[in-house]
Amino acid sequence: MARWGxxxxxxxxxxxxxxxxxxxxxxxxxxxxxxxxxxxxxxxxPVERVSLVQVAELLLAAVLFVTTQNMVSGWIVQAAVSGRTPVPVPAGLSFLTAASAALPVALRDRWPLAAWRAAFVLLPVALWTAFQVGAGEPPYTMPTALSYLMVLYSVAVRCERRVTLAVWILTVLTAWIVQPNSMPMVTVVVTVAVLLGHNVRVRRTATSRLAEEKRRSRLAEGAQAVLEERARIARELHDVVAHHMSVIAIQAEAVPIRAAGDPAQLETGLAEIRQLSLEAIAELRQVLGVLRDQDGRTETAPQPGLDRVDELVANARSAGLTVLVVRSGALEGLGQAVELSAYRIVQESLSNAMRHAPGSAVRVELAREGGELRLRVAGGPGTRPGGPPGAGQGLVGMRERAALLGGVLEAGPVPGGGFEVAARLPVGERGGG
Incomplete structure (x- = not known):
């Protein structure tokens, strides 16, 4: 029993x-x-907006009601005069027959399945009245048939496929019970209405799914853009903070030693630290300028480029490094993206040298060869112990900068002690920005 249940x-x-x-x-x-x-x-x-579709269907329902009621009332009178009816037909049946045509149309926009149920329940009243007054073969009045087909279409458009199939089967079985001779014609007409509605439902479903996929794609693209922007800002912040904080920390440690109790030397050293702090704050504001304020303004100051490498070198020298800069080739017109990446790579390399090899000698080479900017920062061993190894985010950021431009970056220790960073950045449509 359970197996068949x-x-x-x-x-x-x-x-x-x-x-x-x-x-x-x-x-x-x-x-x-x-x-x-x-x-x-x-x-x-008591509503703010009215659907024109509902208004049109209410008007159509009213027309069907009046038309059907007048038509059936005339048939009842004619049948009574001619004596065709075996039993008297109450005049009130004309109202029920009219309701069987009008009520489903009035309900079908908001409740199509309830409209079909109303049509299915009231159909015997319309059929019995038509049989009694001798309306003809088959016993389906035009208003009732039109109303029923409209409801079937709405069910096929707005209901599940299994529900639509059940409605179709019940309709065909009812046609066979009422009049077997008319069943083929009824089946064809009903099937056309159901298939037309189901086709509309399939197309609407496909359209809505496509719209949903587009919406999800836009959300994913937006989320990806946000992640990329966050990564870019994080790289900029890391480079700015790491460089300036390293210089400030080393200066704060070296100033008391250099001053040796001399107030003038101490004041000069503190002034240098203050100047470095102001530069760090200004650059941080510039980086954070990509975030709009409440008035929609953004910071439009130019990003640092190779023309500011000398400032990095001056800061590094004030922190105790010996820095030599060698330039070759035409270093103008490289493009903002290339110059910014080159500047940040030099900045991070000098910051690493200050942290991990204090007092070392560093050689910075900038050369344009053909369609590439070649960059090399090589530092020797420090003259005093440096800080502990970091998390490696600086090297990761430098490699990402080079990769975004289609270039490459290599970094690692060199024989005899020290560390070297070498990068090749393409200068062209992609790299030039």
Missing amino acids: VPGAVLVRPFALALFRGDADPPPRSPRLSVTVPSWLRVLV
Whole structure:
């Protein structure tokens, strides 16, 4: 018994959904098919906007009701006069027959499945009346047939496929019970209406899925752009903070030793530290300028380039490094992206030398060869112990900068002690920015 229970439930469930428990998708709404209700009319119509589709269907329902009621009333009178009816037909049946055509149309926009249920329940009334008054073969009045086909279309558009199939089966079985001779014609007409509605549902579903995929794609692209921007800002902040804080820390340690109790020397050293701090703050503001303020303004100051390498060298020398800069080739017109990356690579390399090899000699080479900017920063061993190894984020940031421009960067220790950073940055449409 249990083995047959599950398939039986699967077969019966669509009919239960169609007749009792199922529901339809909400109606699609378009702002172009609705109008705003004037304020003076909202006493009678307590809504802000009215759907033109609902208004049109209510008007159609009213027309169907009046037409069907007049038509059936005329048939009842004619049948009573001619004596064709075996039993008297109450005049009130004309109202029920009219309701069987009008009520489903009035309900189908908001509740298509409920509209079909109403049509299915009221259909015997319309059929019995047509049989009694001798309306003809088959016993389907035009308003009732039109109303039923409109409801079937709405069910196919707005309901699940299994519910639509159950509604189709019940309709065809009813046509066979009512009049077997008319069943083929009814089946064809009903099937066309159902297939047309199902095709519209499939197209709407595909369109909505495509729109959802586009929305998700836009969100993913936005999230990726945010991550890339965060990574770029993080690289800039790391380079700025690491360089300036290293210089400030070394200066703060060296100033008392150099001053040796001389107030003038101490004052001069503190002034240098203050100047470095102000430069760090200014550069941080420039980096953070990519974040808009509440008025929508952004910082538009130019990014640092190779023309400011001498400032880095001066800071490094004040911190105790011996720095030699060698330039060759035309170093103008490299492009903002290339110059910024080269500047940051030199900045990070000098910061590493100050932290890990204090007092060392550093050689900075900048050369333009063909379509490349070649950059080399080589430092020797320090004259005093340096700080502990860091997390390696500086080297990672330098490699990322070179890779974004299509270049390469190599870094590592050299024989005899010391460290070397060598980079090749392409100068062109991609690298030049």
